[in-house]
Amino acid sequence: MDLSYSDEERAFREDVRAFLAEKLPKDLSDKVKRGEELGKEGHERWHAILNDQGWLATNWPKEFGGAAWNAVQRHIFEEEAAAHHAPRIVPFGLSMLAPVLQKFGSKEQQDYWLPRILSGEDWWCQGYSEPGAGSDLASLKTTAVKDGDHYIVNGQKTWTTLGQHANMIFCLVRTDKDVKQQEGISFLLIDMDTPGITVRPIILLDGSAEVNEVFFDNVKVPAENLVGEENKGWTYAKYLLTHERTNIAGVGFSQAGLSAVKRIAKSEMAGGRPLIENPHFAARVAQAEIDLMAMATTNLRIISKAAAGQAPGVESSMLKVKGTIIRQEINDLARRAAGVYAMPFASEAVAGSNDALPDPNDAGPVAAQYFNNRKLSIFGGSNEIQRQIIAKTMLGGAK
Amino acid sequence: MNFDLTEERQMLQDSLRRFLRDKYDTATRNGILESDAGFSAEIWNGLAELGVIGALFTEEQGGFGGAGFDVTTVFEELGRAGVVEPLLDSAVLAGGLIADLGNETQQEHVEALIGGELQLAFAHGEPGSRYDLNRVTSTAAQNGSDIVLNGRKAVVANAEAADMLVVSARESGEAGDEAGISLFLVPADAKGLTVTGYALLAGGRAAEVTLDDVTLPESARLGAAGKAFDAIEARTAVATTALCAETLGAMETACTLTREYLGTRKQFGRPIGSFQALAHRMSDLLIDLEQARSAVINAAGHLADDRASRERHVSAAKNLMGRVGRLVSEDSIQMHGGIAMTQEYELAHIAKRITIADHRFGDTDHHLERFIALSAA
Ligand SMILES: Cc1cc2nc3c(=O)[nH]c(=O)nc-3n(C[C@H](O)[C@H](O)[C@H](O)COP(=O)(O)OP(=O)(O)OC[C@H]3O[C@@H](n4cnc5c(N)ncnc54)[C@H](O)[C@@H]3O)c2cc1C
Numbered sequence A: 001m002d003l004s005y006s007d008e009e010r011a012f013r014e015d016v017r018a019f020l021a022e023k024l025p026k027d028l029s030d031k032v033k034r035g036e037e038l039g040k041e042g043h044e045r046w047h048a049i050l051n052d053q054g055w056l057a058t059n060w061p062k063e064f065g066g067a068a069w070n071a072v073q074r075h076i077f078e079e080e081a082a083a084h085h086a087p088r089i090v091p092f093g094l095s096m097l098a099p100v101l102q103k104f105g106s107k108e109q110q111d112y113w114l115p116r117i118l119s120g121e122d123w124w125c126q127g128y129s130e131p132g133a134g135s136d137l138a139s140l141k142t143t144a145v146k147d148g149d150h151y152i153v154n155g156q157k158t159w160t161t162l163g164q165h166a167n168m169i170f171c172l173v174r175t176d177k178d179v180k181q182q183e184g185i186s187f188l189l190i191d192m193d194t195p196g197i198t199v200r201p202i203i204l205l206d207g208s209a210e211v212n213e214v215f216f217d218n219v220k221v222p223a224e225n226l227v228g229e230e231n232k233g234w235t236y237a238k239y240l241l242t243h244e245r246t247n248i249a250g251v252g253f254s255q256a257g258l259s260a261v262k263r264i265a266k267s268e269m270a271g272g273r274p275l276i277e278n279p280h281f282a283a284r285v286a287q288a289e290i291d292l293m294a295m296a297t298t299n300l301r302i303i304s305k306a307a308a309g310q311a312p313g314v315e316s317s318m319l320k321v322k323g324t325i326i327r328q329e330i331n332d333l334a335r336r337a338a339g340v341y342a343m344p345f346a347s348e349a350v351a352g353s354n355d356a357l358p359d360p361n362d363a364g365p366v367a368a369q370y371f372n373n374r375k376l377s378i379f380g381g382s383n384e385i386q387r388q389i390i391a392k393t394m395l396g397g398a399k
Numbered sequence B: 001m002n003f004d005l006t007e008e009r010q011m012l013q014d015s016l017r018r019f020l021r022d023k024y025d026t027a028t029r030n031g032i033l034e035s036d037a038g039f040s041a042e043i044w045n046g047l048a049e050l051g052v053i054g055a056l057f058t059e060e061q062g063g064f065g066g067a068g069f070d071v072t073t074v075f076e077e078l079g080r081a082g083v084v085e086p087l088l089d090s091a092v093l094a095g096g097l098i099a100d101l102g103n104e105t106q107q108e109h110v111e112a113l114i115g116g117e118l119q120l121a122f123a124h125g126e127p128g129s130r131y132d133l134n135r136v137t138s139t140a141a142q143n144g145s146d147i148v149l150n151g152r153k154a155v156v157a158n159a160e161a162a163d164m165l166v167v168s169a170r171e172s173g174e175a176g177d178e179a180g181i182s183l184f185l186v187p188a189d190a191k192g193l194t195v196t197g198y199a200l201l202a203g204g205r206a207a208e209v210t211l212d213d214v215t216l217p218e219s220a221r222l223g224a225a226g227k228a229f230d231a232i233e234a235r236t237a238v239a240t241t242a243l244c245a246e247t248l249g250a251m252e253t254a255c256t257l258t259r260e261y262l263g264t265r266k267q268f269g270r271p272i273g274s275f276q277a278l279a280h281r282m283s284d285l286l287i288d289l290e291q292a293r294s295a296v297i298n299a300a301g302h303l304a305d306d307r308a309s310r311e312r313h314v315s316a317a318k319n320l321m322g323r324v325g326r327l328v329s330e331d332s333i334q335m336h337g338g339i340a341m342t343q344e345y346e347l348a349h350i351a352k353r354i355t356i357a358d359h360r361f362g363d364t365d366h367h368l369e370r371f372i373a374l375s376a377a
């Protein structure tokens, strides 16, 4: 057991810092710090900068053009990126679809789609959830019927994150209604420009426009866009979900969030003293920090254990539950710290249309972020579903 | 002991509930949220006609209520419907201070307020005061027969709509002193008064208010010079109790929506409420909802007590509402799943009202510390 970083790992951290100091555009990090939406252009610009450095697809094997970083490297990068307010990497193509294509896609599909993910030619979104199929994903109803060399797709997806920017969507569709639910699902790649697709925004409670409904009305999809075998989509979907969950502990985000809490609490005054000196508030911050220190090590332990390319099992559910609880607790501390300045509507403060709000302690968007991040325990398999998975695995058959 | 509402209060509750059910559905309210004014003049007038504003004042102040349970009866209903019209700021706080301290001429504003013809705001908190009522640094200086105000007030709810602001300023002493604070009636068009507004996350609008040599005649002073603190604290106690009742109403709605949803939303072929993981959490919310109801009753029932008892019960209620509010708001959203994250679903607004209430008149921690101090005294 050795908790210290090796010389190579320390050197790697220095490389990451130097890169971020030099290459991270200030307008983007400012937006991240203020909790503003980056817009399509902002995300694409950052992806391109990472791709030039060869650091975009850190989890891909080298043969596909990835950086093939180990767990510790990924952890170091995540920590530094969050500390520097780098935009998050949009995961849909890079860490959700790509592992599926690399494992189950045809050679042609790999050769065609993977480079386009790296270059940013395609922006992918995830078409899993439907109005009636959330936690019970396998009950999904969107159908794909084979018609010669095409599928005809009908139905609706919802909660499609950043679907407004996407030109491609990977979907779970029903190709057989007469078998057990899980055995009639296929994995299809669909061009969002195909006639018959309508995208409608859903405004979330913090005023943000990050999710959408996507409607399919007799949409023609080339049969070659089927990934793997027909009716085997559930296997691929579950494989993808475990990948979705490995990134979800969000240790780097929590660390950056905790620093922001301390920053706010240093400038916010309570009883004529900085809030950070208030024993009650200091105790809350300390409690979160203690949890986060342990979480960082749990995260490293679990991702180190999983051999490269192999997703961890039940432990990823544990990471998701604990990681999101801690992140949400830190969001709660931030809104507490801001006091009365948590009340203004963030989007107004954030849009810069209003200089009445005091910017220095970046108190503006904290309450909006607190509400927005309620999603963390809902999506990617809700925390109740994760606990169910843990119980099933560890207690054997408990329902 | 008797925990029933009096006949008058029962009638008030029934008529207000009916009015809001007919006039204040989710779509209407969400339209109001997005409007420039941030509240509806039509609803305001309707509430005035119904006697809702009058219910917040005693008979000698021109109303027909004014006791703790009148206030909580009104605000619980407002909270259930997620009402964003500025009754708390215009009526309970600013109007209440004029009623408590005003001379005969000043009292006329209360009559106009009760009739629905006047909007008011209370400009007290400052950028560095957080939740402390005594931390006033804005100054009031005597200049011949005039008074000159300077300073800055933070997140003043309803300031843009107000015809008149009740502004606190210091005539002597230092920030943190209770003595030396005075209140002044400042017309919205006073020279040197700047009001920069913005929308609030949970509805309504507020503003940063700056006072730059705002010059007033002495007759603008409300009550005795330098002696306003006790009245401010007592009024804030009424407003805090009102806010607790509003939060209770909002929590009732959150629990009702969640209960209904647990019964109708199906996943895995069964209502999600049949999963024990959710059923037990719902039970916990319902248990805590009853605790919240009792805390509000405790605060309202002790509002007329001496300072120590009144403030101790108010702080107890606000602390409990902060804790239970967080639980109800977060768990209601969680048990709904994605749907509760959408702006157009009723719970989204209700959950925001519950949480943002923790940011007015002192949060959970502030009132915990205050309760400890008041209990030791
Ligand atoms: C902001 C946001 C972004 C999203 N982005 C995407 C995206 O890009 N692509 C996509 O496909 N989906 C996306 N989702 C959808 C997300 O995956 C679903 O919201 C999630 O699967 C939960 O489904 P639901 O919302 O329908 O809730 P439901 O499944 O209806 O769940 C409601 C409640 O019941 C609980 N529950 C359900 N079943 C059980 C059980 N067996 N035991 C105990 N409790 C249970 C849940 O935990 C939850 O508390 C997103 C969601 C949000 C909120």
Ligand SMILES: Cc1cc2nc3c(=O)[nH]c(=O)nc-3n(C[C@H](O)[C@H](O)[C@H](O)COP(=O)(O)OP(=O)(O)OC[C@H]3O[C@@H](n4cnc5c(N)ncnc54)[C@H](O)[C@@H]3O)c2cc1C
Pocket (backbone or CB within 6 Å): B276
């Ligand atoms: C000090 C003491 C005094 C008592 N006095 C009396 C008495 O006067 N009269 C009398 O009739 N009984 C009495 N009891 C017995 C008591 O009612 C039982 O202990 C109780 O019903 C639990 O049963 P059990 O101990 O067999 O635990 P089990 O029923 O085996 O429960 C074990 C655990 O599983 C949980 N559990 C069980 N079923 C469920 C479920 N459906 N969902 C979720 N969790 C579940 C329980 O909460 C518990 O944590 C007493 C017990 C004690 C300890």
